[in-house]
Amino acid sequence: MPDYDLHHHGDREVGPGLIDLAVNVRLPRPPLWLREELASALDSLAAYPSTVDAVSAVAERHGRASSEVLVTAGAAEAFTLLASAFRPDHAVVVHPQFTEPEAALRAAGHPVSRVILSEADGFVLDPGAVPSDADLVFVGNPTNPTSVLHPASALRSLARPGRLLVVDEAFLDAVPGEVESLAAGHPGVVVLRSLTKTWGLAGLRAGYVLASADVIERLRAVQVPWSVSTLAGVATVACCRPSALEEAEKLAVAAEADREYLVSGLAASGVDVLGDPRGPFVLVRVPEGASVRARLREAGYAVRRGDTFPGLGPDHLRLAVRDRATTDAFLTALRKIL
Structure with missing residues (x-):
């Protein structure tokens, strides 16, 4: 390889x-209203951070139960958590895509197979190209760097018993209407989201995971205590408001x-x-x-x-x-x- x-x-x-x-x-830079909200939280930095409000805000935004939400220090933290919490027999990363999922899997000692989408076919997702025995699969939507948006139906067809399908939707909020999203929930699917791209928050590290409660509990068990800062929690709440x-x-x-x-x-x-x-x-x-x-x-x-x-x-x-x-x-x- x-x-x-x-x-x-x-x-x-x-x-x-x-x-x-x-x-x-x-x-x-973040918009003025968000900068002002972050600035107003500076006096609370002496206290240890809590993500309770952020979890509730994300749950309400996506119509999920709070038990199905984990707030993270950017979406990238979720890749490390997944690689630590699970022991796949056959992990697959669909490429070209953001490389941190594969890097996290390899750092955790997991062998990784690559499915390379064809440039000649416009990097369109072919569910049949993913090995049937893959039990942990990563795919981006829209995919970085190709910018291709895969149909939700094609992604759902990858989900099956005994397999965890991880869909990186870090750029989905930059697609009008957030079409083709699986954030509302589907059995066996984990969705990752980021606040970095739309709101100019790369330096703050704010994101979250949407998944079944049992998956969230496994991820929470390996998450470093207080990994999500107070300001990241404030930003998450603010960016989930209807306005x-x-x-x-x-x-x-x-x-x-x-x-x-x-x-x-x-x-x-x-x-x-x-x-x-x-x-x-x-x-x-x-x-x-x-x-x-x-x-x-x-x-x-x-x-x-x-x-x-x-x-x-x-x-x-x-x-x-x-x-x-x-x-x-x-x-x-x-x-x-x-």
Whole structure:
């Protein structure tokens, strides 16, 4: 099995003076109302944190029982918890996707099989490609880095007795209407969510798990005490309010329009956009991609290399969706390089 740097992420690409198209966090800072709410909680930091209110807020937001919710220090913590709480006989990660699930499984000593989705088929999920004996399966939706949104029906078809299906929905709130989500619940399915991407909270680490009560209890048993900070709990409550959900939907609609603008500009520049992107980023293939990435960096732009994702190579680049002014300037720089 080829080696990949599974711990390489977009934040390694950014640097002083670079315009960031490498990290899939849309807002440069949390909105003012959220910053004010976080600031108002600073006086409570002397007390140990509790996630009781955050759990209740998430449960209400998704129509789940509180026993079916675990608040985590970002969605990434959940991968480590799953790898620690379960002892799969055959763990499978569907690639290309976020690499931390595989990294967490390997760090816990679990062998991992990879199912590589086909670029020629647009990275569409083929449930039949997942081995029937797989008892722990990870898949992203929409998938990072392909931005492909898999049908909920295809995901549900992967669920079966004796198998835990983990669906990483870290970017689902950036899809208008949150279509194809399994957050409402399905037997044998674990859903992971993140507050990082929409609300500009990467530095705070806030996310949660939705699953059956018995799965949540196993994850809670291996979670480090007080791993979720007071401020992360406050942010979780705030971002689950109806007003915040309404704002998130507006941000998702705007991101969709900005993505289509980027895709159109790339196509006009002769750049192949792969798959059918539905998230706030796109995957492209360009000849001599490593050189293009380096030259973009010289021109002042950071983009995400693709060759650390299993199934992709050095000609693949992931581009975060930004506002139209940033996109226009980026496309101008890209055309000079190609």
